[in-house]
Amino acid sequence: xxxxxxxxxxxxxxxxxxxxxxxxxxxxxxxxxxxxxxxxxxxxxxxxxxxxxxxxxxxxxxxxxxxxxxxxxxxxxxxxxxxxxxxxxxxxxxxxxxxxxxxxxxxxxxxxxxxxxxxxxxxxxxxxxxxxxxxxxxxxxxxxxxxxxxxxxxxxxxxxxxxxxxxxxxxxxxxxxxxxxxxxxxxxxxxxxxxxxxxxxxxxxxxxxxxxxxxxxxxxxxxxxxxxxxxxxxxxxxxxxxxxxxxxxxxxxxxxxxxxxxxxxxxxxxxxxxxxxxxxxxxxxxxxxxx
Numbered sequence: 465x466x467x468x469x470x471x472x473x474x475x476x477x478x479x480x481x482x483x484x485x486x487x488x489x490x491x492x493x494x495x496x497x498x499x500x501x502x503x504x505x506x507x508x509x510x511x512x513x514x515x516x517x518x519x520x521x522x523x524x525x526x527x528x529x530x531x532x533x534x535x536x537x538x539x540x541x542x543x544x545x546x547x548x549x550x551x552x553x554x555x556x557x558x559x560x561x562x563x564x565x566x567x568x569x570x571x572x573x574x575x576x577x578x579x580x581x582x583x584x585x586x587x588x589x590x591x592x593x594x595x596x597x598x599x600x601x602x603x604x605x606x607x608x609x610x611x612x613x614x615x616x617x618x619x620x621x622x623x624x625x626x627x628x629x630x631x632x633x634x635x636x637x638x639x640x641x642x643x644x645x646x647x648x649x650x651x652x653x654x655x656x657x658x659x660x661x662x663x664x665x666x667x668x669x670x671x672x673x674x675x676x677x678x679x680x681x682x683x684x685x686x687x688x689x690x691x692x693x694x695x696x697x698x699x700x701x702x703x704x705x706x707x708x709x710x711x712x713x714x715x716x717x718x719x720x721x722x723x724x725x726x727x728x729x730x731x732x733x734x735x736x737x738x739x740x741x742x743x744x745x746x747x748x749x750x751x752x753x754x755x
Contacts, residue, residue: 468571469614472543475502476646476668481688484670486698488514489532490539494734496701497540503571506536507698508547509584514702522581526552530564537569545572545618548605550580555604562608565615572616574648575605577623577635585622585650586677592623599638606643618670619644624651625678633664640667646694651678658682662691670694675703 475482482502487493488510496504509520511532516524533546546565551558558575565573576582577598579591592598598621605617619639624632629652636647648670652658658679662669671692673681684695712724732738 467614468537468543468569469566469616472503472545472571472616473645475543476693479688479693481684481692482694483684484545484694484696485701486510486696487536487544488702490535491735492701492705493536493540493544497542498734501542503543503545504540505545505574505696505698506533506547506570507702508549509698510702511547520584522549522583526561526564530568533565533568533570543571544569545574545616546570548573548575550578550582551575551601551605555600558601558604559608559611562605562615562617563613566613570615572618572646573605574618574620575601576620576650577601582622585620585672586674586679590622590625592621592626595635595638598635599642602639602642602644610643616645617643618646618648620648620650622650624649624653624657629653629657629660633661636661636665636667640665646670648672653678655680655682658687659690668693670696672696672698674699 484503484505485496485501486505486507487496488507493504508524508529511529512518512520512524515528515532518524529547529549533544537544546568548561548565551561561575562573577592579593583590602617602619605619609615609617619636619642621632621635621639623635632649632652636649640647645668647665647667649661650672652661658671669692671687671694672679673695675681687695708725715724726734
């Protein structure tokens with residue numbers, strides 16, 4: 465039987481750069497799937513914003529994230545990578561986080577080296593743990609994968625801003641040596657740095673594209689030529705949803721309509737009402753036949 469992790473591994477075996485819009489709930493994940501994308505990522509920033517209305521600053525808990533993840537993974541057939549933040553504690557906490565994300569249905573889990581409480585990778589004030597602790601987190605994550613958790617490990621470093629680009633490269637290289645499946649150097653500050661990461665560090669690399677963030681936004685084609693395997697867009701869908709909701713609310717307030725967006729029939733189709741009603745009719749027929 466094909467597992468989410470094996471699905472993701474097969475997709476990443478090709479040398480092309482996959483465009484990966486990020487989700488925050490089951491509906492956004494389903495829309496990404498219906499649009500034809502190969503896989504998605506449960507963004508911690510987006511989940512924190514949508515679920516609690518708070519910033520991505522270490523405020524949301526492991527329990528809230530894993531609950532959100534179960535709903536997302538059960539709603540789609542495409543692989544989902546989950547944001548595991550700092551692993552929520554020491555090495556044993558990291559192992560538990562990896563194990564529980566795998567049980568929730570995630571294809572991959574991202575573990576980072578920020579000092580807890582962590583924050584969005586493109587805001588000021590980030591701090592990272594010492595090298596030893598950073599390596600211990602990734603070693604623990606890989607150990608849990610090797611112990612039987614069927615999940616890929618995405619190793620992220622945020623060292624670029626507080627400690628410099630060379631330190632970020634050193635950590636990425638060390639994470640690869642420990643057996644991380646995907647490498648993610650967060651927030652390089654120039655196109656030259658962006659290009660240097662896959663050139664200098666072997667492995668599968670992910671890049672984060674945020675309009676107005678610390679990293680220059682380049683096209684997926686450019687990222688592919690640099691050697692990236694994943695182009696992540698963590699806030700593209702969330703930003704579009706916020707803008708659409710604002711427009712509808714403004715129209716309702718100012719004129720009572722007209723409301724933009726999909727029709728009621730489209731919404732019912734998106735959330736699966738057609739399939740639900742077909743199954744409902746089937747079991748109603750079975751009930752009548754048994755009487």
